[in-house]
Amino acid sequence: xxxxxxxxxxxxxxxxxxxxxxxxxxxxxxxxxxxxxxxxxxxxxxxxxxxxxxxxxxxxxxxxxxxxxxxxxxxxxxxxxxxxxxxxxxxxxxxxxxxxxxxxxxxxxxxxxxxxxxxxxxxxxxxxxxxxxxxxxxxxxxxxxxxxxxxxxxxxxxxxxxxxxxxxxxxxxxxxxxxxxxxxxxxxxxxxxxxxxxxxxxxxxxxxxxxxxxxxxxxxxxxxxxxxxxxxxxxxxxxxxxxxxxxxxxxxxxxxxxxxxxxxxxxxxxxxxxxxxxxxxxxxxxxxxxxxxxxxxxxxxxxxxxxxxxxxxxxxxxxxxxxxxxxxxxxxxxxxxxxxxxxxxxxxxxxxxxxxxxxxxxxxxxxxxxxxxxxxxxxxxxxxxxxxxxxxxxxxxxxxxxxxxxxxxxxxxxxxxxxxxxxxxxxxxxxxxxxxxxxxxxxxxxxxxxxxxxxxx
Amino acid sequence: xxxxxxxxxxxxxxxxxxxxxxxxxxxxxxxxxxxxxxxxxxxxxxxxx
Numbered sequence: 001x002x003x004x005x006x007x008x009x010x011x012x013x014x015x016x017x018x019x020x021x022x023x024x025x026x027x028x029x030x031x032x033x034x035x036x037x038x039x040x041x042x043x044x045x046x047x048x049x050x051x052x053x054x055x056x057x058x059x060x061x062x063x064x065x066x067x068x069x070x071x072x073x074x075x076x077x078x079x080x081x082x083x084x085x086x087x088x089x090x091x092x093x094x095x096x097x098x099x100x101x102x103x104x105x106x107x108x109x110x111x112x113x114x115x116x117x118x119x120x121x122x123x124x125x126x127x128x129x130x131x132x133x134x135x136x137x138x139x140x141x142x143x144x145x146x147x148x149x150x151x152x153x154x155x156x157x158x159x160x161x162x163x164x165x166x167x168x169x170x171x172x173x174x175x176x177x178x179x180x181x182x183x184x185x186x187x188x189x190x191x192x193x194x195x196x197x198x199x200x201x202x203x204x205x206x207x208x209x210x211x212x213x214x215x216x217x218x219x220x221x222x223x224x225x226x227x228x229x230x231x232x233x234x235x236x237x238x239x240x241x242x243x244x245x246x247x248x249x250x251x252x253x254x255x256x257x258x259x260x261x262x263x264x265x266x267x268x269x270x271x272x273x274x275x276x277x278x279x280x281x282x283x284x285x286x287x288x289x290x291x292x293x294x295x296x297x298x299x300x301x302x303x304x305x306x307x308x309x310x311x312x313x314x315x316x317x318x319x320x321x322x323x324x325x326x327x328x329x330x331x332x333x334x335x336x337x338x339x340x341x342x343x344x345x346x347x348x349x350x351x352x353x354x355x356x357x358x359x360x361x362x363x364x365x366x367x368x369x370x371x372x373x374x375x376x377x378x379x380x381x382x383x384x385x386x387x388x389x390x391x392x393x394x395x396x397x398x399x400x401x402x403x404x405x406x407x408x409x410x411x412x413x414x415x416x417x418x419x420x421x422x423x424x425x426x427x428x429x430x431x432x433x434x435x436x437x438x439x440x441x442x443x444x445x446x447x448x449x450x451x452x453x454x455x456x457x
Numbered sequence: 458x459x460x461x462x463x464x465x466x467x468x469x470x471x472x473x474x475x476x477x478x479x480x481x482x483x484x485x486x487x488x489x490x491x492x493x494x495x496x497x498x499x500x501x502x503x504x505x506x
Contacts, residue, residue: 303504306497313494325476337483341490343471344458349498352505392486 011452014042014174018083018231025071025082032067032082032126036060039084039128043175046457052150052160052169054089055096055130063126070124079234079246081124085178088167089130090137091222092211093117100213101135101163103146104323104330114211116222116239117180123238128176131166135335137187137215138316139393140165141386142332149386152195153455154421158383161191161396167225168195173457178235179225184215185308186378186400188223189412193398193424194383196414196453198441199225200232201400203431204407206240216315218354219308219404228451229413229441236434248435253443254290258283259371264298265380270397272381274418279377282415282425285447286375286440294371299363304402307353307360311405314350317342334393361406365430368408373440374428378412382421399426409434413441414450422450460495463488 015038016024024030040056047053067082087093090100092110099105113121121127132150134140140162141149150165152158153173160169164181168191171179181188183201192199200223207222214220224235233245260283266276287293316339324331324339367374380397388394403410408431412424425444429437445451458467465488469479479487 303500306500309494309497310501313490321475321477328478333480333483333486336480337486338490340472340477340479340483341487341494343468343475343477344463344491344495345498349501352498353501356501356504393490 009453010456011454013227013454015039015177017227018079018177018234021083022079032064033061035082036064036084036126039176046173046175049156049457050151050153050169050173051148052131052166052173053129053175054132054147054166057093057127057129058095060126060128063121067124067126077124080120080238082126083178084126084128084176085120085180086128086131086167086170086176087117087180088164088182089133090182090213091117091180093127093130096130098213101133101145101147102331104327115208117211119238131170131179134162134165135332136320137163137182137184137213139334139338141389142334145332152383152421153457154196158385158421159194161194161383163187164191164225168192168197168199171197171225171227172455174454177227177231181223181225182212183221183223183404184219185312185404186398188225189378189400189410189424189426190398192225192412193378194422196422197225197227198229198232198411198413200236200411200434201403201409202236202240202434203409206243214319216312219311221404229438229445233438243434245434245438248439249442251439252290253286253440256291256372256440258286258291258293258440259296259367259374260293261296261298261374261376264301265377265399268380268397270380272418275377275380275423278416278418278423279425282444283375286444289443289447296367296371296374298367299360301402304360304405307356308401308405310345310349310353313342314345338393357405364406364408368430373436376426378424378426382418382423403428407431409437411437411441413444416450458495459499460492463492463495
């Protein structure tokens, strides 16, 4: 059995779920302006500990009032009507500066919302404001920047993971049920695993990147983080109309064949054995829920990681070179070290790495030819303590970057606890089939109580 | 360049050639990451061969 959390926990959410709030809003028992106030009260109560929330969206009150007026007039924009959400501060929100977590970024307010944010607001959702990110989305946590790094709500002496650090922490702490994030090498999924929430990296290109800060054009994936799989699916369906994810929730795991990529992480010397135990339990839970579990052999992890690392660092230096040259004194040390290290890579290195992507993607496709989805670990350990980073960046072992390289949709769902901190099960699907990923994730969620646990702050 | 050929002076010179500065306090961490990246690039080269 995976160990229980040390922090006291509860299954009661500080703010109502999207389904609960939606029912209350439509029955007239709750107004969207009161739901907004409930979220703001929660932020005020716990953000001193979690440090996830950076800037309030001044439009929130007006948009919540609009949601109430529209419902009263019989105009219902859908499941997210009146539901608050937060946005990672690498994503444009009209009227607020996009800081990317860096002093080197100017503070000019964004002229318009990122397209995915615009779609959420158009669907009736209410933007609460901006939440924390690692600097430029590269690396963290780093002390001494303009904002202190967000803390893990399950144990505030531990990191959240990143770079969607504030998105995961805010959802885990009950400040919001929904958050916008972005994932270039695991930046949605790893903080989701560390903080015990759901994070969905969609298929490459599924969610438009317009208005998202570019870290690596070929690896960036905007996507949702949420308290439950169903809520992540609802959010994705708005951010990417046509994804059809929510309609697959509740179909269960019966009749599915799920490929368990156990060897892909079980032999890694960096693996925490409690994570392996949690993954084995997850596979068993899905088997009991009616799925057929088969072990599958994935393409070599080292090459997938190497291709992704070369692409991120080669592109990263090219994108940031001017900023580093002109405003390098304003950059944090970890981001400077990470980006400048890319100087050793040549254009030929980048071209060779990019040329391998179709082959590697086809190899994952072949694994998925024999199963409906792949199960594996998101991270190989629970969230490390801040103290581990006192002397600089630390390599945190995970299995996320390969699916940024191949573009397959992948979700992290809460899968229990190790040493009092959450761990995540990663579910990977075929290109364009986020619906299957959500179906499996929801079936796992229904078969266990991991996703219902909330830290008491 | 291979990992064996890389050292701090070479890294510093490569950065300076692009108008970038390697702060002394960042040298060890940057060198460690650069070494990792050269290993990764070598793995990619072999896979393409």
